[in-house]
Amino acid sequence: MELLFVADPLEVFKTYKDTTFAMMREAAARGHVLWACEQRQLAWQRGARVTARGARRVSLTGDADDWFTVEATRDLVLADASAVLMRKDPPFDSEYFYATHLLEQAEREGARVLNSPRALRDHPEKLAILEFPQFIGPTLVTRDAAAIRDFHAEHQDIILKPLDGMGGMGIFRVGPDGLNLGSITETLNQHGRTTVMVQKYLPEIVQGDKRIILIDGEPIPHTLARIPQGSEIRGNMAVGGKGVAQPLSDTDRDIARAIGAVLAPRGLLFIGLDVIGDCVTEINVTSPTGFQEITQQTGYAVAQRFTDALEAAVARPRG
Structure with missing residues (x-):
């Protein structure tokens, strides 16, 4: 397969923890071709199709710092790729919104985009929980x-x-x-x-803000509990939370499967649920993370599971 990753600049990736990098590494190990572009490179012109202008075909070096080399640079029509993975990090601002419209046009032209651009627009990460009042505080x-x-x-x-x-x-x-x-x-x-x-x-935050990863509607067997440190009330890794992988509880699994059964058919192949105690606080669909931390602590190959699902999604008939 030829995979196009729409992401932040490759030069800023922190490969020791980056989930998009983990996806790329697993795809490359299976012999898939990697292309990368930034959101700003997406363009459409009448008489043509949505294109990633100046997309880079990259190979991975295995080096922690200089981790990729550029094999070629060209304008890549999105519909010519086997799949387009929208992995631009938040915030979901106006430019992100416009990018989803370009990606949806690419779908009309034959591209397969994951997660679905319409689903990205329809499920803002804070407000998506409103559809599931039975699971929120x-x-x-x-x-x-x-x-x-x-x-x-x-x-x-x-x-x-x-x-x-x-x-x-x-x-x-x-x-x-x-x-x-x-x-x-x-x-x-x-x-x-x-x-x-x-x-x-929710006082259960002291035990961690749990990130539950759903792939094609099914949760993986481990959650990443982001535990606040010191006097901090936030467990987010970006503000110093400690990530501790834990087995999924029965309640976690039931919640995840119920939500996954609703959202996966809408084109959300990869979802990150945030759960404190037994309450869902966010549904992350833009660029969920956590692959590497869970794999490093448990040995469970999250990227392999994701790539299996990606290959199966590409093989499925459209409809």
């Missing part, structure tokens, strides 16, 4: 400061976060004393101009 989505105050009065200990945040960015906790609730609300909702998410604080 007390949650409010609003731009109304009064509603946030009422939610705090009811639940006492709450978390506030922006809808477009990533890696734990912009997350605040307000305890029973309500200290700085007004100021935090104004910061996040920009005096009523921006919608925010408010959730009841």
